[in-house]
Amino acid sequence: MSRGGGGASRPGRETALAALFFLAATVLMTWPQALHVGDAMADIWDAKLNARILQWDYHQSTHDPGRLFDLNFFHPAHDVLAFSENLWGVSLFGWPLLAVGMSPLVNFNFLLLLGIFLSALAAWALARYVSGDPLASVVAGLVYAFVPWRFSQLSHLQHQWGGFLCLLLLFLLRYLDLGGRRDLALFALFFAWNVLSNVHYGLFSGLLVALVLGFYAVERGGAVRARVLAAAAAAVAGGLAFVPFALAYRRAERLYGMRRYFTEMLFYSGRWSDFLSAGILNRFWGPITRDWRAAEGDFFPGLAALGLAVVALVAVRRSPEAAVAPRPRRRRVTVHVLDALIVLSAVLWIAASVHPGLRLGRISAGDPGRAVVWVTALAAVRLAVAFPGRSSWANAGDWLRRSRVPPHVALFAAVGMLGVVIALGGHTPFYRFLFQSFGAVFRSIRSPARGIVLFHLALAVLAAWGLAELLRRRAPEARRAWTAAAVAALAFEYRAFPLALHPVDSAAPPVYRWLASQSLPDAVVEWPLGTLYDFDYVFRQAQHGRDLINGYSGFFPEPYRRLQLALERRPIPDSVWAQMGELGACVLVYHPHVREGIFVAAYADVLDRAMASGGLELVRSFPHGDDRDFVFVPAGSTETGGLRERGDDLARSRTALDLRIARVRADGMRLAPPFGYLDAPREARTVAPGDWAFGWTLDDSGIADVRARTEAGPVPVAAHLPREGLQRLYPEYTESDRGGFAFRIPDLAPGTHRLTVTFVARDGGTTVIERTFRIAPREPGVTESPQPTAGERRP
Numbered sequence: 001m002s003r004g005g006g007g008a009s010r011p012g013r014e015t016a017l018a019a020l021f022f023l024a025a026t027v028l029m030t031w032p033q034a035l036h037v038g039d040a041m042a043d044i045w046d047a048k049l050n051a052r053i054l055q056w057d058y059h060q061s062t063h064d065p066g067r068l069f070d071l072n073f074f075h076p077a078h079d080v081l082a083f084s085e086n087l088w089g090v091s092l093f094g095w096p097l098l099a100v101g102m103s104p105l106v107n108f109n110f111l112l113l114l115g116i117f118l119s120a121l122a123a124w125a126l127a128r129y130v131s132g133d134p135l136a137s138v139v140a141g142l143v144y145a146f147v148p149w150r151f152s153q154l155s156h157l158q159h160q161w162g163g164f165l166c167l168l169l170l171f172l173l174r175y176l177d178l179g180g181r182r183d184l185a186l187f188a189l190f191f192a193w194n195v196l197s198n199v200h201y202g203l204f205s206g207l208l209v210a211l212v213l214g215f216y217a218v219e220r221g222g223a224v225r226a227r228v229l230a231a232a233a234a235a236v237a238g239g240l241a242f243v244p245f246a247l248a249y250r251r252a253e254r255l256y257g258m259r260r261y262f263t264e265m266l267f268y269s270g271r272w273s274d275f276l277s278a279g280i281l282n283r284f285w286g287p288i289t290r291d292w293r294a295a296e297g298d299f300f301p302g303l304a305a306l307g308l309a310v311v312a313l314v315a316v317r318r319s320p321e322a323a324v325a326p327r328p329r330r331r332r333v334t335v336h337v338l339d340a341l342i343v344l345s346a347v348l349w350i351a352a353s354v355h356p357g358l359r360l361g362r363i364s365a366g367d368p369g370r371a372v373v374w375v376t377a378l379a380a381v382r383l384a385v386a387f388p389g390r391s392s393w394a395n396a397g398d399w400l401r402r403s404r405v406p407p408h409v410a411l412f413a414a415v416g417m418l419g420v421v422i423a424l425g426g427h428t429p430f431y432r433f434l435f436q437s438f439g440a441v442f443r444s445i446r447s448p449a450r451g452i453v454l455f456h457l458a459l460a461v462l463a464a465w466g467l468a469e470l471l472r473r474r475a476p477e478a479r480r481a482w483t484a485a486a487v488a489a490l491a492f493e494y495r496a497f498p499l500a501l502h503p504v505d506s507a508a509p510p511v512y513r514w515l516a517s518q519s520l521p522d523a524v525v526e527w528p529l530g531t532l533y534d535f536d537y538v539f540r541q542a543q544h545g546r547d548l549i550n551g552y553s554g555f556f557p558e559p560y561r562r563l564q565l566a567l568e569r570r571p572i573p574d575s576v577w578a579q580m581g582e583l584g585a586c587v588l589v590y591h592p593h594v595r596e597g598i599f600v601a602a603y604a605d606v607l608d609r610a611m612a613s614g615g616l617e618l619v620r621s622f623p624h625g626d627d628r629d630f631v632f633v634p635a636g637s638t639e640t641g642g643l644r645e646r647g648d649d650l651a652r653s654r655t656a657l658d659l660r661i662a663r664v665r666a667d668g669m670r671l672a673p674p675f676g677y678l679d680a681p682r683e684a685r686t687v688a689p690g691d692w693a694f695g696w697t698l699d700d701s702g703i704a705d706v707r708a709r710t711e712a713g714p715v716p717v718a719a720h721l722p723r724e725g726l727q728r729l730y731p732e733y734t735e736s737d738r739g740g741f742a743f744r745i746p747d748l749a750p751g752t753h754r755l756t757v758t759f760v761a762r763d764g765g766t767t768v769i770e771r772t773f774r775i776a777p778r779e780p781g782v783t784e785s786p787q788p789t790a791g792e793r794r795p
Helices: 011-029 046-063 088-099 104-131 138-146 148-152 163-178 181-197 199-256 262-267 272-276 303-315 332-354 368-385 396-402 407-427 429-437 448-471 476-494 510-516 531-544 558-568 576-582 601-612 647-671
Strands: 523-527 585-590 616-624 627-634 675-680 685-687 692-698 703-710 713-715 718-721 740-744 751-761 766-775
Touching: 011 104, 011 138, 011 476, 046 088, 046 104, 046 531, 088 104, 088 181, 104 138, 104 163, 104 448, 104 531, 138 148, 138 303, 138 448, 138 476, 148 448, 163 181, 163 199, 163 448, 181 199, 199 396, 199 407, 199 448, 262 407, 262 429, 303 407, 303 448, 303 476, 332 368, 368 396, 368 429, 396 407, 407 429, 407 448, 448 476, 510 531, 510 585, 510 616, 510 627, 523 531, 558 576, 576 585, 601 616, 601 647, 616 647, 627 647, 675 751, 675 766, 692 703, 692 751, 703 718
Parallel strands: 523 585, 685 766
Antiparallel strands: 585 627, 616 627, 675 692, 692 740, 703 713, 703 751, 718 740, 751 766
16 A cells, blocks of 8 residues: 555544544535524435434334334335335434434434535545545545535435445455454444445445455455455355345335336436536536536536546556566466457447347347447456466556556546446446346346446545645645645535525424324325325324325335325316225325415315215314314214314314315415417418417316417407317316317418417416417418318317
């Protein structure tokens, strides 16, 4: 290893100072989150799901660990925790907080900041080991923990917990270099903890360990064979900790067909252009790189880190004496066999590329990329066995041993390339090969783009090593000045603070405090239902603990989807009551304040119908800010009879509900504008004076008028015309059998013109459609276009 200057090493003092530095950096770079751990979140979607999972991990592990995966939303589904990351390894750090009564919100924000801090400190420790310079290694912590991609993943708590990746690599390198059994045990421990914290990182760490062990086997040969085998066994032992969790994921896959398909994997694979995007939260590079943003992208690591890493790759060298090693014998027969296989694979690749779907008898060549993988693998083995005959080195191991490039520099360059290949996912033949050949493993994660963490890890270490090279043989004052400049440059490039935080009340609303006190025979369902609302219901479930039909996760079971689709129909069909009954709903909580007007009017209508028919009973209500939450049970239910309010309280709840439903309907009439479509003329289409323009429009209150005009003035419109197919698509609208309209294009001069069509509803609502069209001179002898019939256009 290359060791930087700077005096005698004092590991305890260095670690304490680094911890203080990264604690301050975490608070600053996430400002003002540290001031709002109990009342705000940087994300209110996946963050709320993760807060619920963390609380569930604690509760279930300490009460009924055998049913850890039976997270109780999406009732009555089983193994619901397997629909997303289980976060169990992360949750352990929050158990003391939850044990003393801290809220799930405080617990989540604490673990978010802790994960960022530990990622920085662990990257520093890894860089200190390989570079030997504790001062320069501070840049590794900054790059790894605060690179723009980390802030783009701020909603995903598990991706802020990258410290275990660094620690497992640190102790693996220490064991392979020094042979200490303590290092081997710590490697196994952190390998297990990593996969229990983040399934994505667990998979990536398996590929990382395979690369490192292969590298050492090539570079040092038989000298470390025993250590390589012991480390492989330790990784297997660490991976065994995940077996109970893997079985639960496997059960969920079999129960619900929960697996990742190729198209989904491809969508969440990175692209080369993602290396040009710094993400929407980055204050400096974000606006500059916004044109390259994409889902799961934002790989750009900043120029300072790249520059320092280039210094490491170009300038860090061993002394000539350290690079001397005996040259191994060449293995001629093995080389000839490998060369023949490489040529054969290359020919197969070319043939499969020229003739897609190529078959050789019963053997299919399949994806041409598979041949590329075989060519690459065989070439790597060939170079490990022997370089070309005229080379100065016998093979790859000989090159690594006799080259002046330190082996760890070459290793981290290889780790960086591995991260790029994984992150590009289905856009490279290598990940496609793994996905197609080892589907049981690689179909367990959705987003290969997150493999970019390995690139950022390698970049962080190489950047620290590059700075260590620049600091070498400099005076202490100059070393501190150079380091301060590097830290300032990175902080400037990575600045995302002040973060935009979303206020979140950590206290449970009254309806949830009441639910927590009840013993219910079955599940709760909350309205409105859907992903726009369920993330908050899931978050609040941690405060009442009752089984919940609603849910929010990375996968949605089919019964939930069917209920969601039924509740999206307008009007909502009365069959939803039977659907919810089949799912086990015994209590309905209605939140009319969640959305206003047209978005919840349908819920008010179906509730009113159910109460009028005697199938549903209001049992009580609770204040919620300036509004109220309403609780319903099936009418005549004996199991929920004890939930009802008494006397005047129940009458007041009913009065409040009637007033709220009336207001919802009034808002809906005011806010629901008419809708429709102008079929012709199409945008930028060339038409002639006298051609027919036509379309359709509807409104819940009915259409009062359709108005059309150009810059030359108003145009007469024939409205309320029959329109075939419209009634079938919108049966709930009383005028859908006559929602069509038509008018003629006026006599306008040739050129571009603007058409404005206004739909006017009977309740006063309006909708305006604008369209640009061109007028062509009327050709002599051409007759006017006929009026369209009802069957010529469908909505």
